[in-house]
Each structure stands twice: as structure tokens, then as C-alpha cells.
Amino acid sequence: MARRKDGVLDDLLGIAKMLPWWSDVGIALITYFWLHNVASNEVALAVQPGKMGEFLGSQMSKTFATIGQYLLPFVFSLGAVLSFFDRKKREHLLSETKQRGKQNVLLDMSWREFEMLVGEVFRQRGFTVVEIGGNGPDGGVDLVLKKNGETHLVQCKQWKAYKVGVEVVRELYGVMAAKGAVSGYVVTSGVYTNEAKAFANGRNIELIDGSKLTQMIQGVKLSNPITTNIVNVAKNEVTCPKCGSAMVKRNARRGANNAGQAFFGCS
Template sequence: MRNRKPNTSKNRRPLPWSVSAGVGLIVAAVLAGMARRSPEFHLPLLALVVVILVGSFAISMESVAFARRRARLLEGHQDLASIKKLSWQDFEIIVSEAYRRLGYAVEEVGQGGADGGVDLVLSSKGKKTLVQCKRWNSSVGAPVVREMFGLMVHHRADAVKIVCASGFTKEARAFSEGKAIELVDGEAVVALVRSVRTQSGPTTCLCGAPMKIRQGKIGGVSFLGCTRFPDCRVTRPTD
């Protein structure tokens, strides 16, 4: 297992703003109803309602700020030189956001500390892919690739991606041949990030994340959907 620095508050994923706001409103509505039925507790309960609403709003704003920071981080690093200057935490974030924009459900398991070699778990169409991120200046060797192959077998995953800011040794590439292992080097990371970049300036969702054009299942009508779906389900018309 790798030892990691403790997670920092700026990288801690808060609840989606819609969840925080929804829970706060439901609890506040319940307490307000109790206050109407209990005159003796009317003022204390109403005061609690105000506290819950303010707290819910604060948590929602934290979620919005979190999403905006991640979007700015990805949009602001479009070349290999700037990507190599990122901390390992921010490198994982842009990789995570890039795959999220490609349509994967992404679970971040590496930001909190020792993670056993797995930083991200990607899910799509019933298949699970393990991802390890290496913000190294030196080439990634065969031992890392063998470790991830073992973890793929252990966790019964369908595939593995090893994403690095540098490159891979010949031995690493030779070991990966014929296996469900994708080696994503620095140049491929740049291509990945640029492929999901908002082309004409981001159309921003209420949560702060960029929106992209999606095709409706009924009638095939195009609309703008949040890139954080299903955490955020905000939509807008394209016109």
C-alpha cells in the first residue's frame, strides 16, 4: 500500500447541492409543521428551522464552490508542462473530471490516504475499471503495471487504466500487451483533457459545473445537461 498525505478540505467531496438543499427543506418543513401544532414550542422550533435552512444553504454553496474549482482546474490545464506542475491531488482531480465528462460514473478512492494502488473506480454499462494516477516525472515501470493487474484480478474488475504525467518503460508496455490494461502517458492525458474541454466557453450549470449537449430519450430533442449528472440533474434548452 502507498502512504499518502491526509486529504485536505478543499478536495473533500461534499454532498451534491441539490441533496443538501432538499434535505434541509424537508427537515425544515417537518419542524415548521410541528411548530404550528405545538404552540408551547413554537418559537424554539421556528428558530431551529432558521438554523437548518441557513446550514443547508451554506453546505449547498460549498458544493457549488467545489464543483466550480474542479471545472476551473480541468479547463485551466491544457498542456503537459502545466499538468506536470500539479500536486498529486489535483492531478487525480483533473483525471477524474475528464473521465466523468466522458460519461463514466467515477468513485474517487485515492484522495483520502493509503489506497492500495487504486485512485479511481470507473463504472460504465455494467463494467468496472480501476485507475491509478501517477503524477511522476520519471517513467512508470513494469512493477506498477503488474501490481495493478493483480488488483484487477483481486477486485474482479474488467479493466485497468494507469494514467501518468510522464511515460512508461518498455518493460511496462510489454507486460500490458494482450491484457485489459491501458497505459495513458502524458501526451495522452493532454489529449484526454482537451477532448472534454468546453469548446466555446463553458455554459455553466447552477452547481457551477459545465453543461454539455445531450440527446433526449423521448423524441430525440437536444438539451443542455450538467456534466455532474446524476449528482446534478439540472437541464436547460439549447436555444
């Protein structure tokens, strides 16, 4: 699903959020200096017959530039801030899921978190990821991947109650042909029907179920993983950062300086 856009500025902000933050900063600077230069130019009064259209066009350009020289840089600067924190949120979500290491963690997510997680997994695998949501005209496609000049499409199905059927896979295959995508992925937190698996067999479609997605997450090498233990405040438990199991309090038996000292160990 994707939220409804309310106007041009909302569309621009949505585009800015999808771009890397440093790209937004560059666009903000370029648009400011370009539009500021246009806004600073004087518009000559139309004194010759037949020049009124040219005069009005120049005047409209100057008016747009006068407003846009501040508005567009503001939008892209805001987009840079949102993009930066959005990226950090995705990295944190992937790192936390990797540490918990259990498939049922995927089932506890919202559909939006699941889509963000899948996008970050592919981003860590070297793809450029554009999130478009599944509510548009592209047949339920949630992510568009780019790598080596080739396009790949992804549908995310965070379904808890039932299997992903062949209709979803057929739909993606049709969009792949229309968009010229070289491959497609259907990613779910659950499983697939036998009909869906049979249809994908022999086609450039990979079906990634919850178990395989968990393996892909565990295979990601994070540059800034979360190193602190996860504490369950309600149960007063410390969770192992590697496997997600509860840690228990123990006493060291060896070591001249450590004997008798309490520590937490994985159960």
C-alpha cells in the same frame, strides 16, 4: 495520498463533498423532516416489567433525532456548497489546462491538482467519478469510475523524475480482480517503462502517458470554457487561448474601419 479523517462528521462531510450538490440538498431536506418527525414523537414511560429496554431504545432514538435534525442537514448543506465550488474548480482547472495545451503544464501541477484534472477528464467522458485517494486499502487506487453499471479503477501518478514501472501496473491489476472491475487506467504526466507496457498488453489496462492525456484534454468539449485570454502579469504578456503561445501586438492593414488599429495576434 489522502488526508486523515478525524471522526464520523468528517467522514460524512467527505461523502457529501463527493456527491452532486443537488443530491446533498435533497439529503439535507429528507433527513431534517424525517428526524424532526422522530424527535417530535412522545416517548411513553415504561410502566410494565420487561419494557425498560424498549423505553431506553426509544429515548436514545429521540435524543439522536433531536440533535441530528439540525446537525445532519447542516453537514449535507455544507457539503452541497463545497461540492458546488469543488466542481467549478475542477471545470476551471480542465479549461485552463486545455487552453494552455502543453504537456509541461501537467508537470507544474501538484499531485492533488493532477488527480482532480484526471477525474474531471473522465467525468466529461460520461463516467461517474468517486475520488478515494491512493492512501487507502485499495492498492493505491485514486479514482473509482462507474458507467453503465460497470466499475473501472484509476491510478494517478504525477511523477516528474522517473518512469512508471511494471509494479504499479501489477498492483492495479490485482485490485481490479479483487474488486471485480472490468478495466483499469494508469495515468501519468510522464512515461512508462517497456516492462509496464508489456504487462498491460492484452489485459484490460490502459496506460495513459502525459502526451496521451494532453490529447484527451484537448478532445474534451467544455460546456463553459474560459474565453478570456490568459495574461502573464510578471512578463506583461498575453497568451493565446488556443495554443498557449505568446501573442504579439500588430496593426491592422485591411478594413475600412480597422486599418491602423492595434490588436493582439498569435505569434
